[in-house]
Amino acid sequence: MLSKNQVIAFVSTFAVIALTSSTAFAQDAAASANIYSMFSMMAIAAGFGIGLAAFGGALAQAKAAAAALEGIARNPGAADKLFTPLILGLALIESLVIYAFVITILITLQIDASGLLTAAVGG
Template identity: 55%
Template sequence: MRKLQYFFMAAAALLLASPVYAQEAANASSQGMLYIAAGLGMALAAGLCGLAQGKATASAAEALARNPGARPGIFTFLILGLAFIESLALFTFVIIFLKVK
């Protein structure tokens, strides 16, 4: 499993570095790639934030089932965690909004 992870990290690095070698052609096609990258970035951010929020909510529900007396503390940290998770998607949206014109 670890070797597969290293393989995909190396493949991603090689694929992201390939436009560097085509300096003149990059100016013509970089705008199209920017839109594709923006769409993929927002899709990744939204999807992973959704998974993280589901996991946080499930963990909070399990914690409440185990110890109902700790509801105020669990609720406070749940809301704080959900706000931080959602802010990651919003930061991605703002960066994309500023970069794509």
């Protein structure tokens, strides 16, 4: 039986190979296809970036809230002392997700839709 770490290592290695093998066997393409490729990779990077940031932020916030609630359950008198650091920690975690969102928006704004339209029409 495979352990959890072995399964994660296999799946991540397979994902990397599957995502990069298509470029290894690609034929030479015209300049317009390179525009599609570049902008599509930017869009994929933006999507993965915000997805990973939201997933990581949600996990971190859940762990912080669970730890604070466990501390309050063990010592109800410490609820007032735990509340402020909890809110501060949640705000800092959320700020990292917002930074990732801003970077994703900046990447998305670099995609030139007019260039793609011109390349598609062939003009």
